[in-house]
Amino acid sequence: xxxxxxxxGALCSQAGVLTGLSTAIAKxxxxxxSVDAGLAPKSATPLAVRSSAHPGPAYAPVxxxxxxxxxxDHGAHPDFRTEWWxxxxxxxxxxxxxxxxxxxxxxxTGHAPDNPSxxxxxxxxxxxxxxxxxxxxxxxxxxxxxxxxxxxxxxxVSDTELRLFDWSLERRDxxxxxxxxxxxxxxxxxxxxxDFALELVLHTDRPPVLQGVxxxxxxxxxxxxxxxxxxxxxxxxxxxxxxxxxxxxMQPVRGSGWLDHEWSSELLDxxxxxxxxxxxxxxxxxxxxxxxxxxxxxxxxxxxxxxxEQGKLRDAIPRFTVLRAWRSLRSGAxxxxxxxxxxxxxxxxxxxxxxxxxxxxxxxxxxxxWEGAVRVLENGRQIGRGYLELTGYxxxxxx
Numbered sequence: 001x002x003x004x005x006x007x008x009g010a011l012c013s014q015a016g017v018l019t020g021l022s023t024a025i026a027k028x029x030x031x032x033x034s035v036d037a038g039l040a041p042k043s044a045t046p047l048a049v050r051s052s053a054h055p056g057p058a059y060a061p062v063x064x065x066x067x068x069x070x071x072x073d074h075g076a077h078p079d080f081r082t083e084w085w086x087x088x089x090x091x092x093x094x095x096x097x098x099x100x101x102x103x104x105x106x107x108x109t110g111h112a113p114d115n116p117s118x119x120x121x122x123x124x125x126x127x128x129x130x131x132x133x134x135x136x137x138x139x140x141x142x143x144x145x146x147x148x149x150x151x152x153x154x155x156x157v158s159d160t161e162l163r164l165f166d167w168s169l170e171r172r173d174x175x176x177x178x179x180x181x182x183x184x185x186x187x188x189x190x191x192x193x194x195d196f197a198l199e200l201v202l203h204t205d206r207p208p209v210l211q212g213v214x215x216x217x218x219x220x221x222x223x224x225x226x227x228x229x230x231x232x233x234x235x236x237x238x239x240x241x242x243x244x245x246x247x248x249x250m251q252p253v254r255g256s257g258w259l260d261h262e263w264s265s266e267l268l269d270x271x272x273x274x275x276x277x278x279x280x281x282x283x284x285x286x287x288x289x290x291x292x293x294x295x296x297x298x299x300x301x302x303x304x305x306x307x308x309e310q311g312k313l314r315d316a317i318p319r320f321t322v323l324r325a326w327r328s329l330r331s332g333a334x335x336x337x338x339x340x341x342x343x344x345x346x347x348x349x350x351x352x353x354x355x356x357x358x359x360x361x362x363x364x365x366x367x368x369x370w371e372g373a374v375r376v377l378e379n380g381r382q383i384g385r386g387y388l389e390l391t392g393y394x395x396x397x398x399x
Contacts (some may be wrong), residue, residue, distance in 0.1 A: 011165060027043040034383055058355075059108060062226045063295070068215040070208065073170050073228070074261065076155035076162075080107050081265040085160060087202060088279065088387040089237050090373060091313055091388075098241065098253070099132035099353050099373025100198060102191050102386065104162040104169050106148075106155045125153035127164045129191040129198070130359070132245065132373045139372070142193030160187065167191045176201055187235075187259065194246060200239035201398050202257050207372055209308055211289070217262070219365030220293065220302050221271040222359035227264035233279065233287035233308055256281050257387065258275055269302070270296045274369075274392015276320055278341065278350065280376050281383035285310070290318040290341060294392060316343040326355040328368075333358070333394035335370040349377040350388055368394035 062078035077083055080357040083106040091098040105126040114328045119314040125148050130141035145163050146153040160171035170188045186204040208230040210347045217229040235257040258279045277291040290305035306316040324338035337355055341348045357372025376384035391397060 004267075017217065020096070023075040032393050035374050054317075061224065062216065062228055062264050062266065064213065064216045064223070064328075066228065067161075068208075068210060068228065068230065071159045071171070072157075073230075074160040074379070075157045076106050077263045078106070078108060078155075078157065080263045082106070083155075083263035084261070084263075085162060086260040087187065087257060088171070088234075088259075088373075089200075089202070089235065089255050090281075090385045091237060091241065091253040091255035093133075093241050093243065093251055093253045097134040097353060097373075098243075098255075099258075099357075099387070100200075100241075101371070102129040102167075102169065102189050102198070103127065104155070104167075105166065117139065118242075121147035123148035123155070123160070125155055125164050127162075127167050129167070129193070130371075131196050131198075131241075131243070132353050132357055134353055136354065139359065140193070141359065142191070142195070164268065176312040187237075192242070197246075197250070198239065199241075199250070200237055200253075202232075202235040202237050202259065206232070206234065206311075208232060209287075209306075209313070211306065218302070218304075219264075219266075220272070222269065224266045225269055225302075226266065227262050229260070229262040229289075231279070231289060232261075233289075233307075234281050234285065237374045256385070258287070268397065269293070272301055273396045274395070275335070275389070277337070278374070278386055279373075280384050280386030282376065284383070288343075288386075290316075290320075290343070292318065292320055298345040307343075318343050323349065325397070326352075328356070328358050328361065328394075331358065331368045331394045333368060333370075335371070335393050337372075337388075337390075339388070347377065348383075350374040351377060352388070365399060368390070 045308040059081040084103055086103045086283040088101040091100055092351060107124040108120055109124060128143050129159060130139045132139055144167055146164060148154060155162050160169060162169045168190045170184060173185050176186060184205045189200045189202065191198055211229040215230055215328050217227050219227060220226045237255045237257045237291060239252045239253055242250045243247050265302040272293050273292045273296050275291055280288045289309040292303035293301045295301040303318055305316040307314040321340040322336035323340055325334045327334045327336045337352045339350045341350060358370050360368045372388040374386055374388045375382055376386060
C-alpha cells in the first residue's frame with residue numbers, strides 16, 4: 001500500500017531496541033498514489049485499524065473525503081500508525097552532481113497512549129540521510145532513531161518541526177534572510193554523519209499538491225489500503241554540504257528537490273511483494289509522480305501516475321519496462337536500475353546517477369532495497385531529474 005509503511009511496521013516491532021543512536025545504512029522512501037483515483041470503489045467508513053501484529057490500541061483510519069488543512073497537516077498525526085516526511089534532490093557541489101535524501105519517520109507503537117511511564121516508547125522518531133556522489137562507487141548514508149521525548153526527539157503536531165538529536169527538518173513561512181527567489185515558504189534540513197553533513201533550505205512558492213482524491217491516496221484494491229498524502233515538487237534548494245570527515249570545509253550547493261508527506265495506519269495488501277516509485281522534476285517546470293505495487297508474479301497489483309503541470313493535475317496509468325538490471329554483490333539482488341516509463345503517448349527513460357544505490361537496513365528495519373538519484377531522458381535528450389525507489393527485489397517485504 002505505501003512505500004514507507006513496511007519500514008515503520010518493522011520499527012514498531014522493535015520499539016524496545018530502537019531507542020538509541022546509530023550510524024549505519026538505512027532509509028526508505030517512496031511509493032505513492034493510486035490507480036484511477038477518481039474511480040476508487042466506495043465503502044463504509046472504517047471505525048479503526050487494529051494490527052494483528054500489534055494487538056494493542058487501535059490506530060486512526062484513513063477516511064475518504066477528509067479535508068486536509070494547512071499548516072496543521074504539515075505537522076505530525078500521532079493517532080496514525082506511520083508517517084514520514086521525505087525530501088530528495090539533485091545538487092551541484094563544485095561542479096559535481098550529488099543526489100541527496102533526508103527522511104524523518106514517526107511511528108506509533110503498540111504501547112497504550114495512557115501508559116503513565118515516561119519510558120514507554122509510545123512514539124518512535126527515525127531519520128535517514130544519504131548522498132549519491134557522481135564518480136563514487138556507492139552511497140554515503142546515516143541513520144538515527146529514538147523514542148519521542150526527553151528533549152532528544154520530537155514531531156510537532158502544529159507544523160513540520162522534526163528534531164532527532166542534532167538532525168532536524170522544519171517548515172517556515174516566507175524567505176530566510178539572504179535566500180534566493182521569492183518563495184512563500186521554505187524547509188530547513190540539517191543532518192550529518194562522520195562521512196558527510198548537509199544544511200539545506202528548500203524553497204517553494206507553490207501550494208501542496210494533494211495526491212489521490214484531495215489527499216486521499218489509494219494504495220491497493222481494498223478501500224482501507226490508503227493514505228493521506230501530498231507532495232511539494234520543484235523545490236529550489238540552496239545551502240551547504242560537507243563531503244568527507246568532520247573538519248572538511250562546507251561548500252555551497254544549489255539544486256532542485258521534492259518533498260513528500262504521508263501518513264496512514266493500514267499495511268500492504270498481502271499479495272504485494274514490493275514496489276517501484278518515482279518522483280521527477282522536469283526541466284520545463286512540470287513534475288511527475290508514478291508508482292506500481294508488484295505482486296508475487298511481478299505483475300502490477302496497483303499503479304498510478306500523476307502529471308503536475310502549471311498547477312493542473314493529470315492522471316495516467318504508467319507502464320514500467322526494465323531496460324537494464326544491476327546485481328548487488330552484497331545482497332545478490334538484481335535491481336532494474338534503468339527503466340522505461342510509458343504514460344499515454346510519452347516514453348521516459350530513467351538512468352541512475354550510480355548503479356550501486358542499494359541500502360541495507362537489516363540492522364534496523366529488516367530489509368534491503370534500492371533508492372537513488374536518476375536522470376530522465378526522452379528521445380535521447382535529458383529533460384529532468386528525480387528519485388527512484390525499488391523494493392522487494394532482495395526478498396519479499398516482511399511485515
